[in-house]
């Protein structure tokens with residue numbers, strides 16, 4: 001750890017941090033140092049300090065969409081997550097920090113009687129991560145109601161842009177290819193019936209509880225592959241899990257990486273599982289679908305750091 005940084009951020013630095021403690025897959029080795037940022041001001045100061053000192057870094061949110069190398073990453077990690085939601089209502093808009101959990105945003109919008117984000121109830125991770133990946137469920141996604149985002153570049157320059165600048169498509173925004181961080185977001189919602197939304201939330205949470213792994217016993221990163229686009233060989237968007245199941249993927253296993261018993265598109269961490277096991281299992285899943293249905297499943301989950309058997313194809317990696 002750089003000594004100037006250690007002094008400047010002594011309250012926020014987690015010394016000896018291992019990324020397995022900050023990802024829902026519970027995978028990931030060490031980093032040069034982890035700086036925990038909860039509020040925009042802390043994030044901006046940390047970004048500027050690292051940029052000025054020319055120290056490399058990556059940013060994570062809730063770590064719920066990541067498979068991190070067991071060798072860790074040779075850089076600093078900024079973790080932008082707050083335990084106190086930073087939310088404000090202005091008319092029918094909600095302004096929220098990128099560090100706030102998406103579920104806290106969903107609950108706040110419901111309690112305010114505002115429609116447009118109920119379906120995000122129970123999705124893990126932060127608002128920042130959700131904007132980057134255009135997170136969603138039940139055919140809706142956060143990009144549909146996003147009005148603007150405040151971004152900060154990796155060198156510390158602030159900007160504000162509307163959704164048209166983010167190139168939202170299914171589970172994608174162009175922020176995945178840009179070095180910019182979502183500091184805060186503004187969502188434009190519609191007035192509606194609070195009680196109805198509360199009921200809907202309860203139903204959604206029950207469905208998620210029933211169908212998704214309990215992260216305490218089955219660490220994972222949610223659906224591994226995107227559902228299949230309507231423009232592909234499949235005529236309408238279909239669950240990647242359906243193709244995997246039809247191709248016989250439910251019993252696949254490599255090393256400690258296993259398929260979740262209730263969902264063929266979810267890889268879970270078993271005993272002695274490594275990030276490499278997860279990568280290899282995902283390749284096997286792609287292969288069986290390709291053999292049976294002749295198209296390539298596209299990964300939703302992102303790999304971070306050096307994965308031994310990952311070919312050196314930069315489009316597969318990030319940072």
Ligand SMILES: Cc1cc2nc3c(=O)[nH]c(=O)nc-3n(C[C@H](O)[C@H](O)[C@H](O)COP(=O)(O)OP(=O)(O)OC[C@H]3O[C@@H](n4cnc5c(N)ncnc54)[C@H](O)[C@@H]3O)c2cc1C
Pocket residue numbers: 024059060061062063064065066080098099123124125126127128129130131132133134135136137175180181182183212213220221222223302318
């Ligand atoms: C059990 C389970 C269920 C899930 N269900 C769903 C679902 O129904 N729908 C769905 O869409 N997803 C789902 N996911 C996936 C995941 O929760 C989402 O992709 C989530 O939005 C990721 O947010 P995060 O903060 O955890 O991002 P991370 O995993 O920390 O990061 C993901 C990417 O976003 C970037 N990032 C994070 N924060 C910021 C920021 N502030 N600014 C810029 N870049 C940032 C990171 O650099 C990284 O590239 C599920 C995951 C799990 C484990």
